[in-house]
Amino acid sequence: MSSGSPGGRDGIVGDSLRELLAGSTPSAEKAGVYLDDTYVQESVDQLDRLGVDAAKFAMQHSLLLLKPDAIVARAVEPTLQWLADNGFRVVGAYRVPVDRHLARALWYFAWNIASPERRRLADLLVGISDVLVLVVHGPDGELPVSVRLTEAKGATDPRKRRPGELRYLLGRHNYLLNLVHSPDDPADVLRELAIYFDERTRAAVIAQADTGVDRSADAVAIAHDLYTHAPARSFDRADALARLLSDLDRPGFTLPPELDLESDTGCAQLLYSAWAADQDLDPWSVIVLGSYVLPMRTGTQPQTLRPVSATDWLEGRS
Template sequence: MNEPLRDLLATLTSPEKAAAYAEDTYVQETAEQLDRLGVDATKFTREHSLLLLKPDAVVARAVRPTLEWLRDNGFRVVAARRLAADRHMIRALWYFAWNIASPERRRLADLLAGICDVLVLVVHADDGALPVPVRFTEAKGATDPRKRRPGELRHLLGNHSYLLNLVHTPDDPADVLRELAIYFDERVRAAVIAEAGIGADRTDEAAAIADDLYAEAPARGFDRAAALHRILDDLARAGIAAPPDAETTTGSARLLHAAWAEGRALDPWSVIVLGSYVLPMRTGQSEVRS
């Protein structure tokens, strides 16, 4: 039983979450490293948060608008790193919630991870009534497009779909501990922590990484009809006729399931976009989120 870690977590999150995180390897790794480096974990995780700009943010060309939003809303980028995302990172990040994700959502998320690399930012803000991760998550906006409001980051970047929400942030300081170890190995994590401690504005570094990502990953659209037409074109080239109900939600969903079952080679981005509109996102969910 790690009592020092339990005591630390009790100051950072809810009792239920603290109990679970005390046994989490990722949390343990970051907490132990901060202690070795002489960094106050409570202070660090209250004053900093993380921002993951997912592949959908890259192809939507949403990185630079995000950097502008951060500046305009009192957040400063103090570290930036490019990462290669994969299915394991996805499962680590959403481990405590992924059990309710539908099989279709997991499949789409895995496809999304393969579109391009991602950008992770460490952000700092001046002291406030709430910890920075909490303030940032509230300012970011909801996952559900219908709940986003003007002024929020996700509202600014575009109300695309429940799955294609472009960005992710930790909910509270305990999540900052956990996600630092998910994104970065010990060596890189030490450098990131040191940079964050210096506190210099590294927006220009983040913008340069964005330019590199843009150069490697073409811009893509989020239109449902365009995605369907691209998939139908792929199938037509394989000699497969479009089903008569392909443009309906049920028909599109059936089309994707059939293509997966038959191992059809379809444009991954179009599958992601169409699937995000017509497939269930949660286990047992019959309706889709548009």
């Protein structure tokens, strides 16, 4: 009996996948973990069956998720323009339903440090709208397309964003409501491809991406359809607080008298009190206010896989 990984990737198959992953991420830890990841296995197996070089596909393409907050912010058109201005071509655009399970699959290796409050807000956010997933192609270069795109889109932490970056351009300077997500490196591209799309859809995604035809018009059409189902809303903290106070102005609920609603602590306590009393609240306003005043990280557990940067990639290849 041949020996192999716990996930059953043994013999020549396991060796081939191990080699592919070693060339798809500078993180040895990630390569080891992804060897047994079902999503990675599904994408690699399907690309192989279709006669597509998985390593090359993952190097030359990336994915860009425009989250429900991007739909509410009407951020699709500015994003498409930014991509074109920065040398990226949209070769696929897809409307994807989202739920709490997709969110957990996507951020499985990072959410072990997410606070319970952040997970609760994220679960509300996926109920706001379907999302737009773009397949992005870029020119060959020293960096994979995914690494270039992740570096160029800007940091999750708004304090670290810089002019010229996508998240800076979109202007919603908030940690949770950061509008867009992209895979860090080619290994993540393979994994996320199978998270967003089932096998039949993936086949169409791969075939369409291989043509290299610009699909920005498809993205605009999907965006306008999404906009009709998700109205534009304010990202302003004061507007969110005012709406929640209006929601709570009803018989059977009394605000704690000591609340200082000018402070983060007071606003957080407002949300905790409303949740404890099982009050029906406007989800968007909860998301916005919570994103400003609730803790986003636990600070008690190490991150399973740290993010990969362009420097990591270049140093890993030197």
